[in-house]
Amino acid sequence: MITATNLTVRRGGRDVVRDATLSLEPGRLTAICGPNGAGKSSLLAALAALLPATGDLTLDGRSIASLSLRERARAIGFLPQRAEVAWDVSVRTLVALGRLPWCAVPGRPARASLSADRAAIDAALAAMELCDLADRPVSNLSGGERARAFMARVLAGEPDWILADEPLASLDLAHQQRLAACLAREAAGGRGVVVVMHDLATAMNHADRVIVLDQGRIVADGRPQDALCEAIIRQVWQVDARWLGDPGSKALAT
């Protein structure tokens, strides 16, 4: 369980996240939604303890500040927005980078040959349906394959928590569905999955819980049909929209 109490993030002289209080449970796919500039990325990074923030942040009852960087890295896997890799490595090498927090000795090169590492890397490749692409250079992947490869990098660390910043952005519909299904499967497997999502329909159809942010404040938090009801969408996004279709395959009509 990750709990945040009065979490405030200050950046550039402005509070981009204000007094966020929430607790996240494992085994669920939580979506963070909100208009541009609402503070979604800052909240996610603060929950992963990657941004300086005031307020209390605990992981399973222990203050995150009391944990070493290594302990945090083992517990929380983080995928930044616009994930990048500086060198044109192969998919397997990229995924293996996720094993870094588990090196026997800090600072020792990770050995992909170690059985635990290899098993985790293979499992991550399989979970993201990348086994056939393992030896391809990353530059050779399509957008959808690339997004899955970066997600596999996070999975290879076998974290209890996966915090991902817009992993679905810039993917076409089919790849979005595929990656969202992968994430839902990880949550069903017992991990806590927290994802910043731009597309409200994806959040509605795939998330177990939705947190809506507006100007740094949490304005709604609950089941998707409650947190993303038409009234909230009108209030936060200033758009008159209507949900169409059946639960699980709803679409937003404006």
Add this chain to the structure above:
Amino acid sequence: MSRLNLTLALAIAVVLPISLLSGRVWISPLDSTVPHAATILAELRLPRGLLAVIVGAGLGGAGAAMQGYLRNPLADPGLFGIAPAAAFGAVLTLFLGLAAVPFALPFAALIGAGGAMALLALIAGRTGGIALFTLAGLMIASLAGTLTSLAISMSPNPFATSEIVTWLMGALTDRSWGDIWIAAPLTFAGLAVLWRTGPLLDALTLGEQAALSLGVDARRLQWWIVIGIGLVVGAGVAVAGIVGFVGLMVPHLVRPFTDRRPSTLIVPSVLAGALLVLVADTVCRLLPLASELRLGIALSLLGAPFFLALLLRLRRDLA
């Protein structure tokens, strides 16, 4: 040991003896009548050959670590201003006429390198951000370059001027075992530090925030990089002067044969750097010119076109 490393090590093992036997006086292992062969080998050629290996190894390894740290294939160990600061320290001893004092020049160079490292730490050591750090390095490089120009322009006599200018070109002529005792321990200590940062540089491949999420302490990594690069580059400049482009070229030539992670690039770059400088220095010695071609000039002649070709290829890849 990987096949790449083994191949490079074997190449060094083959080239080093050949280099020792070749020069103005050719020594054949089968012919024992060459006068002073033992002295030439033990006191002139062997220290020079070993120094080429040490300096090259350091520059190659430092280049690989630097490109990994800055995540940029155009980065060079000279970028942080440590090499120009070390050169300024050395130039100061020539300027003051102290170069005849045993080991004054290399020690002054090391002090210059240490000063640059301290400045870097002071300016940029707070947050661990890389952009500010690089800019600080460029400023230190520019300052050290200016001070060196000042020393040249104000040098007391033409002899000192020519001595400074010649020294700045970088060479391994007339080096002794004493230079090896200075360069070897510092270079190997620095390379050990850089080798240890390898996995942290791998994490940095994913960006600064992702590296932090993998447990990499950016500030500590920055300290290790300053110490590693400082030791290696400071020791290199102290005994050989400014030898450019090795740290830029070598990681490039080696990278396609590795899995492209910074950590797996460091050791082959160390070996390839040693090989490149050893071969270049031997060729300099053998070219039939009136006075010997300076190593630093030879490598720049090789390196600048290489750099241009690299830029053109990068531009094509981006287009």
